[in-house]
Amino acid sequence: xxxxxxxxxxxxxxxxxxxxxxxxxxxxxxxxxxxxxxxxxxxxxxxxxxxxxxxxxxxxxxxxxxxxxxxxxxxxxxxxxxxxxxxxxxxxxxxxxxxxxxxxxxxxxxxxxxxx
Amino acid sequence: xxxxxxxxxxxxxxxxxxxxxxxxxxxxxxxxxxxxxxxxxxxxxxxxxxxxxxxxxxxxxxxxxxxxxxxxxxxxxxxxxxxxxxxxxxxxxxxxxxxxxxxxxxxxxxxxxxxxxxxxxxxxxxxxxxxxxxxxxxxxxxxxxxxxxxxxxxxxxxxxxxxxxxxxxxxxxxxxxxxxxxxxxxxxxxxxxxxxxxxxxxxxxxx
Numbered sequence: 058x059x060x061x062x063x064x065x066x067x068x069x070x071x072x073x074x075x076x077x078x079x080x081x082x083x084x085x086x087x088x089x090x091x092x093x094x095x096x097x098x099x100x101x102x103x104x105x106x107x108x109x110x111x112x113x114x115x116x117x118x119x120x121x122x123x124x125x126x127x128x129x130x131x132x133x134x135x136x137x138x139x140x141x142x143x144x145x146x147x148x149x150x151x152x153x154x155x156x157x158x159x160x161x162x163x164x165x166x167x168x169x170x171x172x173x
Numbered sequence: 174x175x176x177x178x179x180x181x182x183x184x185x186x187x188x189x190x191x192x193x194x195x196x197x198x199x200x201x202x203x204x205x206x207x208x209x210x211x212x213x214x215x216x217x218x219x220x221x222x223x224x225x226x227x228x229x230x231x232x233x234x235x236x237x238x239x240x241x242x243x244x245x246x247x248x249x250x251x252x253x254x255x256x257x258x259x260x261x262x263x264x265x266x267x268x269x270x271x272x273x274x275x276x277x278x279x280x281x282x283x284x285x286x287x288x289x290x291x292x293x294x295x296x297x298x299x300x301x302x303x304x305x306x307x308x309x310x311x312x313x314x315x316x317x318x319x320x321x322x323x324x325x326x327x328x329x330x331x332x333x334x335x336x337x338x339x340x341x342x343x344x345x346x347x348x349x350x351x352x353x354x355x356x357x358x359x360x361x362x363x364x365x366x367x368x369x370x371x372x373x374x375x376x377x378x379x380x
Contacts, residue, residue: 080302080306081298081299081302084296084297084298084299085331087292087295087296088292088296088328088331088332088335089331089335089351090289090292090296091289091290091291091292091293091294091295091296092293092331092332092335092336092339093289093335093336093339093349094335094338094339094349094350094351095349095350095351096288097350098350098351099350099351099352099353101352101353102338102350102351102352102353102355102356105353105356105357106331106334106335106356109330109334109356109360109369110298110327110330110331111306113327113330113369113370114303114306114307114310114323114327115306115310116370116371116372117323117326117370118307118310118311118323119310119372120370120372122310122311128311128313129311129313129315130307130311130315130319131316131319132316132318132319132322135319135322135323135326136322139326142368144329144333145325145326145329145330148325148326148328148329149322149325149326152321152322152325153318153321153322156318156321
């Protein structure tokens with residue numbers, strides 16, 4: 058019943074996002090399943106989520122551009138914007154820490170191999 | 174060579190998982206705890222740890238300047254330093270406990286649960302698409318860290334919406350798959366809690 062309406066290209070009936078191509082359909086489906094939805098989520102729900110994510114990223118980007126160094130998006134700005142949300146804040150901190158550790162490990166490995 | 178491929182595997186885990194090394198650490202991912210809103214434990218803990226470390230430093234400074242009650246200050250500083258060390262060890266033990274508990278939990282998963290857990294850890298937004306999206310908004314280039322951060326919080330955001338939608342679905346006595354009406358109600362609830370950024374609404378403070 059829900060799938061029939063999906064024939065119009067780009068699914069423009071939902072959220073008024075026009076004919077923008079779907080960027081994250083595959084990944085979002087996996088994510089929804091991982092977070093508790095059915096193994097085959099409804100396409101309309103996936104589309105709604107994609108629009109939400111794009112809107113979220115757009116808002117965050119605009120906000121980050123308006124603080125700190127104007128017109129640029131820097132990590133410090135994102136961390137600042139997210140400071141009141143404990144989950145997101147912890148997640149960003151962890152990801153950045155992990156990235157640093159990985160970079161250090163990779164660098165050490167490369168130096169060990171090429172003796173620089 | 175083997176190391177290189179392992180490190181590549183780790184890199185692909187970056188988007189969703191937290192594995193630093195295979196084995197115990199692989200299951201330390203705090204994401205499950207994050208979904209309980211316990212993520213705030215970490216920044217607060219880190220803050221108190223820094224505070225106690227600072228106090229230890231100040232105490233040792235005091236010792237160097239004031240020599241009269243040096244013995245009193247020395248014992249106080251020593252106690253503080255021991256407490257800080259114990260706290261760090263306790264956190265290590267807590268991590269070890271967490272790791273073990275996670276391992277026990279995951280080992281008792283059914284196949285369906287294992288599938289879902291794997292999807293939960295592995296799913297991630299494609300970095301290229303996110304980078305393209307951000308750059309199309311800013312007009313300038315952004316660093317890799319920004320893309321990593323933005324992908325990470327977007328995934329947390331998706332998790333919040335899906336969990337709220339599942340709550341709505343259950344409350345209305347319906348079953349998954351989630352329908353658009355659940356998603357919309359979930360968004361409405363999150364908005365009222367201020368968890369969805371919206372800079373388009375003009376706030377009227379006094380009226």
